[in-house]
Amino acid sequence: MDGKKRGFTAGVLATECAKADPHGALSVPVYQNAAFEFPTAEAMELAFTGRTADHAYSRITNPTVEHFERRVREATGALSVTALNSGMAAITNMFFTLARAGANVVTSPHLFGNTYSLLKSTLADFGVETRFAEMTDPASVATKIDRNTCAVFLEIITNPQMEVADLTALSAVCRAKGVPLVADTTVIPFPVFRAADNGVDIEVVSSTKYLSGGATGLGGLVVDYGTFDWSRSPKLSAAAKAYGIDPREAFTAKLKREIHRNLGAYMTPQAAYQQSLGLETLEVRYARASQTALAVARGLEGVPGVVSVNYPGLPSNRFHGVAVRQYGEAPGAMLTFDLASQEACYGFMNRLRLVCRATNLFDNKSLAIHPWSTIFGTFPEAVRSSMGLSPCTIRLSVGLEDASDVLSDIVQALG
Numbered sequence: 001m002d003g004k005k006r007g008f009t010a011g012v013l014a015t016e017c018a019k020a021d022p023h024g025a026l027s028v029p030v031y032q033n034a035a036f037e038f039p040t041a042e043a044m045e046l047a048f049t050g051r052t053a054d055h056a057y058s059r060i061t062n063p064t065v066e067h068f069e070r071r072v073r074e075a076t077g078a079l080s081v082t083a084l085n086s087g088m089a090a091i092t093n094m095f096f097t098l099a100r101a102g103a104n105v106v107t108s109p110h111l112f113g114n115t116y117s118l119l120k121s122t123l124a125d126f127g128v129e130t131r132f133a134e135m136t137d138p139a140s141v142a143t144k145i146d147r148n149t150c151a152v153f154l155e156i157i158t159n160p161q162m163e164v165a166d167l168t169a170l171s172a173v174c175r176a177k178g179v180p181l182v183a184d185t186t187v188i189p190f191p192v193f194r195a196a197d198n199g200v201d202i203e204v205v206s207s208t209k210y211l212s213g214g215a216t217g218l219g220g221l222v223v224d225y226g227t228f229d230w231s232r233s234p235k236l237s238a239a240a241k242a243y244g245i246d247p248r249e250a251f252t253a254k255l256k257r258e259i260h261r262n263l264g265a266y267m268t269p270q271a272a273y274q275q276s277l278g279l280e281t282l283e284v285r286y287a288r289a290s291q292t293a294l295a296v297a298r299g300l301e302g303v304p305g306v307v308s309v310n311y312p313g314l315p316s317n318r319f320h321g322v323a324v325r326q327y328g329e330a331p332g333a334m335l336t337f338d339l340a341s342q343e344a345c346y347g348f349m350n351r352l353r354l355v356c357r358a359t360n361l362f363d364n365k366s367l368a369i370h371p372w373s374t375i376f377g378t379f380p381e382a383v384r385s386s387m388g389l390s391p392c393t394i395r396l397s398v399g400l401e402d403a404s405d406v407l408s409d410i411v412q413a414l415g
């Protein structure tokens with residue numbers, strides 16, 4: 001067994017957990033408390049000044065959450081993992097760690113709706129500029145980077161456009177320019193997509209999706225691979241000096257010692273417990289759901305009423321080569337397809353029987369949504385068009401049902 005993966009499948013940390021627990025509990029106990037008592041004033045001083053790792057308060061650290069973070073660290077081989085209360089909390093914590101007024105972020109306009117709004121509205125109010133570039137065209141990304149660029153940020157398969165950037169080419173541009181590559185990898189989980197091997201320095205994940213084990217609750221992760229030399233970043237090199245640490249650890253130190261404590265969105269113990277269980281079955285569920293997505297995508301091609309199917313696992317897809325190289329032959333459990341009109345999409349949605357009408361991705365149940373009128377429904381039409389959205393698109397997130405059942409429900413709903 002691959003050493004880096006041992007934390008997953010069970011053994012090592014579960015056993016460690018049982019040894020540490022007075023009752024030998026095989027799953028991590030849920031420490032559902034706010035504060036921790038200290039034996040002495042001296043022990044308190046040591047903990048509060050960071051000289052011991054004792055827990056003091058659950059907004060900052062908690063044994064159940066820390067256990068989950070350690071298991072993800074084992075699974076990814078990262079320098080550090082920080083668990084937050086949602087994917088958006090992870091993305092917000094990451095940008096607050098990297099950016100400051102006057103800095104800019106180079107990214108694609110094809111972003112998760114709240115990430116787009118975080119950049120264009122929330123962070124813009126704090127003086128952080130967003131510059132859009134085509135991530136599938138690394139040369140155009142290079143032209144947007146300057147000395148104030150704090151990150152190149154992308155989603156590894158955009159939702160719902162399903163674009164796949166070549167990460168080797170993009171990371172070469174970032175390396176040459178001295179800028180970190182930050183990726184939202186929610187759509188392909190880390191046992192399959194090894195972010196650091198693809199040149200990603202910082203990974204953010206909505207663990208609400210695959211990791212939670214079936215939409216059990218919200219969660220997010222910031223994963224720092226320790227691959228970037230932050231002495232190139234004015235903000236983080238100053239932090240490294242102030243803390244007296246190696247510049248490669250500056251991002252983790254700034255995030256763990258300051259940002260996540262101040263933003264107050266640490267993962268809750270209950271969520272960490274559920275997500276630790278989700279972690280144990282992640283590879284099995286992902287393998288099943290992604291193979292089903294591939295089968296459904298293949299089955300939908302050529303079905304009357306379906307104008308086009310967008311799934312990078314199909315040889316007809318323009319990103320097929322790069323997607324298969326980076327994410328394997330079944331790249332994820334999300335696909336989209338276009339019907340003739342918005343009315344056709346509504347009729348389809350209303351006739352579904354097995355597939356649920358719901359947002360979210362990577363539940364154990366298959367979910368369908370019309371992104372144009374829902375997730376992006378409050379965006380001005382011109383913005384929606386500039387984001388590459390269409391009123392004719394249905395997004396499907398494939399669950400753990402039988403592939404032929406999912407496909408036959410879709411075919412009957414096409415009418």
Ligand SMILES: *Cc1c(COP(=O)(O)O)cnc(C)c1O
Pocket residue numbers: 086087088089112115155159184186187206207208209218219220361
């Ligand atoms: C869902 C999602 C998010 C936001 O995650 P939450 O857990 O809902 O806050 C961010 N990025 C991507 C790609 C997502 O799918």
